[in-house]
Amino acid sequence: MPYRAAVDDYRFLIEDVLDFASLRSTDRFAEATEDVTGAILEEAGRLCNDVLAPLQRGGDLHPAKLENGVVRTSPGYAEGFAAIAEGGWIGMSADPEFGGMGLPMTLTSAVNEMMSGACLSLQLAPLMSQGQIEALEHHASDAIKTLYLPKLISGEWTGTMNLTEPQAGSDVGALSSRAEDNGDGTYAVSGQKIYISWGDNDFAGNVCHLVLARLPGAPAGTKGISLFLVPKFIPDENGEPGERNGVSVVSLEHKMGLHGSPTAVMQYDNAKGWMIGREGGGMAAMFTMMNNARLGVGEQGIGAAEGAYQLALDYALERKQGRSPVEGGAGTIVDHADVRRMLLSMKADIFASRAIALSCAYASDMARAGQGDEWAARAAFLTPITKAFGTDVGIAVSETGVQVHGGMGFVEETGAAQFSRDVRVTAIYEGTNGIQAMDLVGRKMMDGGEAANRLLDEIEADAETARDAFPRMADAVWQASETLREATEWVAGQSDMNERFAGAVPYLRAFARVLGGHLHLQAAMAEKAAGGSGAREKLARFYIQRLLPEHQGLLAHAQAGAEDLYALDVEDLSR
Amino acid sequence: MPYRAAVDDYRFLIEDVLDFASLRSTDRFAEATEDVTGAILEEAGRLCNDVLAPLQRGGDLHPAKLENGVVRTSPGYAEGFAAIAEGGWIGMSADPEFGGMGLPMTLTSAVNEMMSGACLSLQLAPLMSQGQIEALEHHASDAIKTLYLPKLISGEWTGTMNLTEPQAGSDVGALSSRAEDNGDGTYAVSGQKIYISWGDNDFAGNVCHLVLARLPGAPAGTKGISLFLVPKFIPDENGEPGERNGVSVVSLEHKMGLHGSPTAVMQYDNAKGWMIGREGGGMAAMFTMMNNARLGVGEQGIGAAEGAYQLALDYALERKQGRSPVEGGAGTIVDHADVRRMLLSMKADIFASRAIALSCAYASDMARAGQGDEWAARAAFLTPITKAFGTDVGIAVSETGVQVHGGMGFVEETGAAQFSRDVRVTAIYEGTNGIQAMDLVGRKMMDGGEAANRLLDEIEADAETARDAFPRMADAVWQASETLREATEWVAGQSDMNERFAGAVPYLRAFARVLGGHLHLQAAMAEKAAGGSGAREKLARFYIQRLLPEHQGLLAHAQAGAEDLYALDVEDLSR
CATH class of the missing domain: 2.40.110.20 (Butyryl-CoA Dehydrogenase, subunit A; domain 2)
Incomplete structure (x- = not known):
């Protein structure tokens, strides 16, 4: 089975989980109606499935090369980039004055994610242009904007x-x-x-x-x-x-x-x-675009995870091995409990990270639509979480994808290994995931933990609302949020930054775990309200019962402080 | 800095942590005196550092090739194999009657691990021969033994x-x-x-x-x-x-x-x-050698982790970036808390997995020396844990090694990526890690959990002994063991195997986590008894405070049962 962009998931998150009605009621995004967003997701999905995904393997087998000072790109990449450009996907959120579509970042994020799942190495090209467009929109002179923006947005230039x-x-x-x-x-x-x-x-x-x-x-x-x-x-x-x-x-x-x-x-x-x-304003200009660039890299991780998941699922549905342990099963390895565990872990983490990423994009849209500074603070807070968790999920899911394939996973022909190799860099570039975590506990908590606590208040209020429908899940999320709140107090209370940094990575991951639980629960609630099949509730139960508990160990680690990290000296480390 | 085999660590485990005196008091291993084991570890270390490690990069850059039906091996591999053979390392534990050294598997395991850290792809060749030697020793006719064993042990044949x-x-x-x-x-x-x-x-x-x-x-x-x-x-x-x-x-x-x-x-x-x-006895013959083969693959993971750790540490000691957050630091990225966290996590997990692997090998030696069936059961129980945890550590540590390198980690020249790519297969071959976990909760708990509980009894008794010296660490290990005991009861109590299999992988990992805490604590005790520097105590503290708590979330997952895994049908998974 070829790649199929997860259009239904994005649409569900946008229409049923995020409060997109509020965004549509703003002047800025009034045109992003349900029809428009639906059509855009469908059209981008077709591009990903039909044009971009077929390029992925060739990019790996025939790398870009430098010949006599000229970079020769992989087979079909020129045509792939042209198709992205022609669809208007580079400038989706760019200023309409210069040819952009002026659409919410939430949509751009969804499209960037699906393009990443189809062909990560090519998708990085328009992502780079998007960053430049944003920097020029905010900081360039009118002359520069008039000359460069239309060409960057159209894809004539990169x-x-x-x-x-x-x-x-x-x-x-x-x-x-x-x-x-x-x-x-x-x-x-x-x-x-x-x-x-x-x-x-x-x-x-x-x-x-x-x-x-x-x-x-x-x-x-x-x-x-x-x-x-x-x-x-x-x-x-x-x-x-x-x-x-x-x-x-x-x-x-x-x-x-x-x-x-x-x-x-x-x-x-x-x-x-x-x-x-x-x-002297170079770094300030960079910071303007950094949030969206980091969101974009987080989406790369999630997209790669989606691609790796689909490949693994297809394999699990095809590969026969051993007696099926369940009656009426598919008769393939998908019937085995441990393969199920792997597939559900992948799917549950993809949904969690995707929902976090779109929540982050939504907050930045609300901020850009003038709905208040709190939205900007929310977006700023969620950005390092989206980047680090999204790319960690990309790495872990593609790794699990290799494992589902067994021996075939280590053989390059299947493409499973490529997902794992390709996505590895996303945890490194645009600020390593360690840097993201330091940003979260440092700069993003200079407010004394206000943005964090506002988020935790919301999580707990939503959990209270969900108690009637899903008492066990709601309680687990509420409890996890309280544990996270205590840790947040501890982190925000450390005046020595190195104490915060010592546990920054486990703290970020625990925050993502709890956010994921919250968003899975919200998804179950939204599905119930819409009279859905119960599939989202089942996935939420898997996540909340099996993956969410990880936050406890992480938060113990997060609050252990810096001293012990320096107890071993360099000679001890080398021994 | 080139690779340096972790000779001191093996010697410390063998002489100070494992009860090697008991093994030496048996007829079978009376000759493995402290002088002998020390000399062997030193000599093998020199081979790894001087001869094998330099071959690692070339194996990646110049893969083995098939030319007109003939396999052409990588540059220097023939000489490398000859050096391994000449040192007698293939037949270290083989029967002296046919040219083997008859040494304990504990030593063979240590040497296999250090060779894996030096050059994993080449080390796999003698490991394959070792498996064959063992199968022939147990099951072949005298004529076959006489003809084949001397040539396999000498390395003339593979x-x-x-x-x-x-x-x-x-x-x-x-x-x-x-x-x-x-x-x-x-x-x-x-x-x-x-x-x-x-x-x-x-x-x-x-x-x-x-x-x-x-x-x-x-x-x-x-x-x-x-x-x-x-x-x-x-x-x-x-x-x-x-x-x-x-x-x-x-x-x-x-x-x-x-x-x-x-x-x-x-x-x-x-x-x-x-x-x-x-x-019809093919599988029985395979099972004879499977325990040692799986132990050997676990050692491959640990060896690769050691190699990746050393490379990352060397980089962290060299690379200057940013202001040092600590006074009197090295002035390189090793001073940063998050880099320390990564390096200590790597080092602590390497020690934990190494100690588990050598405990497993030691148990098999005690069994082979006729010290009782309990030792055979202990070895059988620890084998899937060694294989799965050792290779998971190999993958996670080499992955972290890439991360410590930042952008340089994704570039092949550093060799960090190679460790990560090479070791990936160890979680797949010789029985995937999922199969290991199923073996643990299935076949290895057909005794109703007796072998598991005997191990937990020991862990708790040792923790009691350690309470005076290290009250916090001892209590944490004791508590973790109790939590694991409850989970073990749950697992052993499931008559439907699929209920066990549903949480087998997190159960295995949690068991390894607790065993690791136990062995770190034992190392701290042994160091204290020997009047050591306190470095092992510090590493134990890091592990027990920050990594051990992971067992809680894992054990929640382990006991969640199979039902929810099948709640989503195949259409739901594909959506």
């Missing part, structure tokens, strides 16, 4: 993000690329950047790089960083690609997966660039 | 295991390869076998295959299976490789990792074979 340098990864502030004022409104940008996803390609008329660099005399650290737009070809007076700029691809990385996506080392030698935003 | 067929994987009983009596004491074996590790090579004088097949008219299922020894070259009257036998390599698999190990599809066309054991 965009990249250039932050990392060999000595400056998680510590962006250590970067040393330089920009000097040319005196004519442009800058000469020089330096080397690494890990540049889709740093070049052979299908776009131009590749536009957003590059972080320092002006001469700029202060050290992040405050001295400015942002520059550096196109591969300098636009001529008609806005068409003209002279070749001083930027080149030095090499492509040989990676564990995601072979269809060229990961470049980029060299800038006095390349002509335009400053985006104010001098 | 051995393989041929169980799986396309339609018969976990369900071995479904195999259809056939053997017909030639009337001269030999059989004509025909059929296709898949996933044959080291199915052929270009460095051994002969490759000897143990093949499961059916005689005409044999009953269906496992009872109709017999075992045959089929050499690539039929030995002539002098026992030297003679005429080519009717066995060939059809193809090699293209795998996610372990590229240096040729995984073959084997074709048998009226190949001449000798029956090993009795007619």
Whole structure:
């Protein structure tokens, strides 16, 4: 069976679980009616199933290559990207003034997720453009916007993000690329950047790089960083690609997966660039787009998980092995309890992470529609959870997908291993999952835990409402939320940040676990209200009874503090 | 820093934690004095560090290849195998009558683990021979033993295991390869076998295959299976490789990792074979060696974890990024709390799984030294735990190793990704980890939970002893053991096997978690008794406070039963 985008799940979450009516009642998103969102999900689903999914294997087998300084992309990727562009999917949430569709991020997130499940390495290209579009919308001059945005939104040109340098990864502030004022409104940008996803390609008329660099005399650290737009070809007076700029691809990385996506080392030698935003405002401009970029990477993890799940399910429905332990079963390994356990764990975690991601996108839409700062705080709080949990689910589910395949999972022909290899990087790029967790317990709890507690209040109020219909599930979610609240108090109460950081990763995961329980319960409630089949209730029961209890051990870990982490010295670690 | 075999850890476990004095007081292992074991560990360590570890990368970059029907192995593998053979490491535990060293499996296990950490794909070759040696020792005729054992033990010839067929994987009983009596004491074996590790090579004088097949008219299922020894070259009257036998390599698999190990599809066309054991006794013969083979695969996981840990630690000690959050730190990322958390989790789980594996090997040695059936039951009970937990630790630790490397982890040059790809198969072959868990709650609890409870009694008695020295740790271990005891009662009380199977994987993992806590506590006690530095106590504290609590959530999952697993029907799963 080929890939089939999980259109019903997105529609259910949007129409029945999230309060989309409120969003539609705003001026900004009044046009995102149920008919429109339904049609969009269907159409994007067709693109994913028919055009993108068939490209996935070829990207792995025939990686992007650097030939004489030119990046040659994998077979069919040019056509795949053209189809994405023609559908308008790059600029779904972009400003209509420049050709965008102005749709909610919730929809864009759903579409990004389904494209990721179909062909992760190709989907990364439009995701990069989306980040650039957002940065330019917020920070570029009108002239730059008028010239670049329509071409990026239409897919005629593509965009990249250039932050990392060999000595400056998680510590962006250590970067040393330089920009000097040319005196004519442009800058000469020089330096080397690494890990540049889709740093070049052979299908776009131009590749536009957003590059972080320092002006001469700029202060050290992040405050001295400015942002520059550096196109591969300098636009001529008609806005068409003209002279070749001083930027080149030095090499492509040989990676564990995601072979269809060229990961470049980029060299800038006095390349002509335009400053985006104010001098020294590079990091601020990056932060603008970072939330959505992180949400986008979280969606990549979830999409890959969906693809891996479908592949494993299809295999389990086909593969005969052993006597079926149940009467009237399918007669294949799907009848075995442990295979069921694996499949249900995959499905339950996919739903949990998907619901968290769409809740995060919804909060950012409500904020953008002017519905209050609390929504912005909600989105900011959910973003690192979405990114880290979504990508952890991607890794764990694709890993389980390999396991469901048995020996066939380790053999590359099935594609199960590819999901596992491809998705691995999502826990690393756009801020490692450790960085996400530190963001959650640090920056996102500078409010003393207010955003967290508001969320926990909601979870508990909803659990109270659900008590009549689903007493056991509601109680389990309520109890878990209380345990999480105690841990949240502990975390927010630590003035020494390192005490928080010591348990940040287990804390984030526990928060995701509890949120997942909440959203599964909400799904069961929504299904009941709509008179559904009971399938969502059953999945919720699996999650709440078997996966949710994990939060206890995690929260013990989360509150154990930093001291013991440093008790063993370096010699002890090496012994 | 290159790989360095964890010699001190093995020695500490053998001399200070396990009761090796009792083993040495037996006739069988009287010669394994402290001097001997120490010298052996040192010498094996040197081989691993100096000869095997340098081959690891090349095996990945230059996979074994099939050229005109001949398997060409990776660069240096022939020399590496020769070095293993010359050191006597293949036949460490084999019968001295045929050239073996007759040493305890505990030592063989330690050496197998360190070789796995150095070069997993090559280590798989001697591991296969070890399995064959054991099967022949127990079931072959004297003539076969005299001819084959010295050559397998010396490494002049190598051995393989041929169980799986396309339609018969976990369900071995479904195999259809056939053997017909030639009337001269030999059989004509025909059929296709898949996933044959080291199915052929270009460095051994002969490759000897143990093949499961059916005689005409044999009953269906496992009872109709017999075992045959089929050499690539039929030995002539002098026992030297003679005429080519009717066995060939059809193809090699293209795998996610372990590229240096040729995984073959084997074709048998009226190949001449000798029956090993009795007619219909193939599975019984396989079971003889299965415990040690599974222990060996568990050690592979632990070894890979050790290698991945060392690589990650070296990177963390070198890589500068961000301000150090602690005074007087190393000035590299090892100072960051989350990196510490990752490294300590890796180290603590490696120790736990290593201690479990050596406890299992020790129990099998005590059994073989005639110290009572209880030891055999102990070994049988610990075997699936060692295999599944050891390989799960291998996968999780190598995964964390990638994460510690950040972006460099996803790039193949560092070797971090290779550990992760290579070790993945260990959770699949020699019985998937799901099969291990079913073995644990099924066959290994046919005693009503006696072996389990005897272990729990010991854990609790030891915890009582440790209460004075380490009250908090001792109490945590004791409590965890009690929780596990309740779950064990529940599991053993289920007469419907599917109820047990539904939670088998989380039950196995929880058992490993508790055993790990016990063994960490024992290590702290042993260190204290020896007046050590306190490093083992600190690591124990990390494990017991942060990782051990995981058992609670797992045991909730373990006792949730089968019903909910089947509540969602196949259509629901596909939606």
